[in-house]
Amino acid sequence: MKRIFAIGTLNDIPDPAPLGTLQESYELLAQRFPQIRHSAVFESDAVPVDEDTVRFTIPLPVMKTNG
Template sequence: MNRIFAIGTLTEIPDPAPLGSLQDAYELLAQRFPQIRHSAVFESDAVAVDESTVRYTIPLPVMKTNG
């Protein structure tokens, strides 16, 4: 099954580790996109795009401001 990762609402990235586990792919994405490092993605988060592709949406952390 093909995987697509959506970071926030704008960025879609093809699977960086198509033969690896979900955790392997997430670790590679976290190296490229450090803002997702403190998020989590689970197998149950998958949404079917079509019969051979699923999408995982990785939420971005809420930006905090002092003041």
């Protein structure tokens, strides 16, 4: 099954490791998008897009301010 990812406002990011596991793809995405390093994605988070594609939405951490 084909995987695509959504991070924040970026949708339809192609799977960087289509033959790898979800964890391997996530680790490669975290190298490109360091803000997701402290998020998590699970197989159960998959949302079907069509009959052979699923989308994983990776949540961004909440921005904190001092003062």
